[in-house]
Amino acid sequence: MKLHNILFWVNGIALIVFLVVVILGSRRRKPAAPPNLTPYYDDETMEGPKLERFLGAAVIFSAILAAALPAYWLLEPGRQKKMDKDFLADSVERGMFRFAKAGTVPPSEVLNLECARCHGAKAEGGAATFLLQPSQPGELAKTVSWTAPSLNDVLLRFSPDEVTQIITYGRPGTPMPAWGLAGGGPLPDQPIEDLVNYLQSLQLTPAEAMKRNTAKADQIMKDNPGISEGQALFMAACARCHTKGWSYGQPQVMGGGGAFGPNLTNGVTLRQFPPLSGGVAKHVEFVTTGSDFQKPYGTQGIGSGRMPGFGQELSARQIDEIVIYERTL
Ligand code: HEC
Numbered sequence: 001m002k003l004h005n006i007l008f009w010v011n012g013i014a015l016i017v018f019l020v021v022v023i024l025g026s027r028r029r030k031p032a033a034p035p036n037l038t039p040y041y042d043d044e045t046m047e048g049p050k051l052e053r054f055l056g057a058a059v060i061f062s063a064i065l066a067a068a069l070p071a072y073w074l075l076e077p078g079r080q081k082k083m084d085k086d087f088l089a090d091s092v093e094r095g096m097f098r099f100a101k102a103g104t105v106p107p108s109e110v111l112n113l114e115c116a117r118c119h120g121a122k123a124e125g126g127a128a129t130f131l132l133q134p135s136q137p138g139e140l141a142k143t144v145s146w147t148a149p150s151l152n153d154v155l156l157r158f159s160p161d162e163v164t165q166i167i168t169y170g171r172p173g174t175p176m177p178a179w180g181l182a183g184g185g186p187l188p189d190q191p192i193e194d195l196v197n198y199l200q201s202l203q204l205t206p207a208e209a210m211k212r213n214t215a216k217a218d219q220i221m222k223d224n225p226g227i228s229e230g231q232a233l234f235m236a237a238c239a240r241c242h243t244k245g246w247s248y249g250q251p252q253v254m255g256g257g258g259a260f261g262p263n264l265t266n267g268v269t270l271r272q273f274p275p276l277s278g279g280v281a282k283h284v285e286f287v288t289t290g291s292d293f294q295k296p297y298g299t300q301g302i303g304s305g306r307m308p309g310f311g312q313e314l315s316a317r318q319i320d321e322i323v324i325y326e327r328t329l
């Protein structure tokens with residue numbers, strides 16, 4: 001039984017006993033003599049033992065207070081910390097239930113939203129079936145399998161606020177729905193915070209994420225002999241946003257712009273980060289830290305917070321390779 005349940009019962013029983021005593025007491029009482037006719041203590045007793053007893057009691061209670069206040073003061077920060085920890089643990093658990101596919105977790109009153117259906121049971125990444133709308137006259141809608149990114153590294157590239165934004169507004173034009181009320185979805189703020197806390201709890205270390213990205217790029221190099229390491233890394237980490245069709249296996253112009261990331265070809269990045277004014281370093285820094293909402297970057301960029309920062313999942317050398325490749329697009 002939880003502590004607050006026990007306290008609830010103790011208080012309930014105490015209340016009942018109190019009521020019984022009051023009711024029985026009031027029945028039994030005979031009319032008392034009026035106070036002005038009742039003799040009281042004489043001066044001797046009043047100022048002697050009686051007074052001493054009261055003063056004694058006052059000393060004891062002051063001593064209790066004097067001991068209790070510092071104890072409370074000392075214990076309070078620890079209690080608050082534990083409270084925060086329990087609070088977070090509860091939030092993570094609710095997030096876990098939200099994320100999971102129904103039937104894979106114990107039943108609870110938290111509705112499963114089944115993010116795992118697309119993003120994988122452990123947020124390791126997966127795929128979603130999606131009805132792609134035609135973009136040209138004469139084209140038909142077609143069903144594609146759209147890669148859903150891993151989320152056990154999402155907080156290495158985005159801040160918690162940015163992830164909250166993504167979950168709230170979704171990714172229009174992709175299978176990722178809007179979940180927050182502000183984006184037209186069903187959820188108020190708290191369940192989204194629970195999801196972000198849950199994702200936070202299962203993040204890989206930067207070293208593990210780098211290893212996974214390196215393995216992915218190595219595989220791409222093996223499958224496409226002759227491409228540069230920079231291009232392979234771009235295909236592993238950047239193409240899903242910056243190349244239309246990449247996520248469903250029908251890539252168009254590499255770096256030519258996708259559902260989310262802008263076009264990077266035709267010297268766009270050279271204009272944004274011109275070579276003569278330290279542009280290469282700024283380009284590297286931008287890819288390392290990503291964009292922040294309404295923060296300027298390059299010569300004419302205004303960030304939206306949607307470009308991730310890769311400093312924790314790619315090594316500095318790998319980012320250099322990507323930038324070299326990107327500047328040739
Ligand atoms: C129907 C499939 C589907 C479901 C369900 C789904 N997602 Fe997604 N999600 C996607 C796809 C696909 C993308 C990538 C879209 C793109 O290509 O830009 C994505 C992207 C994301 C991203 C951005 C990751 C990044 O690095 O770009 C986050 C965060 C995310 N989803 C969280 C969630 C959460 C939390 C839930 C559950 C509440 C959820 N998703 C449910 C398909 C889904």
Ligand code: HEC
Pocket residue numbers: 234237238239240241242260261262264268269272286287291292298301302303304305306307308310322323326
């Ligand atoms: C989740 C989607 C996403 C991924 C993945 C992504 N980007 Fe971006 N990128 C964006 C968005 C969105 C912008 C536009 C800036 C903004 O909205 O803040 C952008 C902007 C840029 C720009 C500036 C372009 C300009 O002219 O303003 C560069 C350069 C860039 N990205 C490089 C990269 C590289 C390199 C990678 C991989 C290591 C990458 N991006 C991965 C979404 C993405």
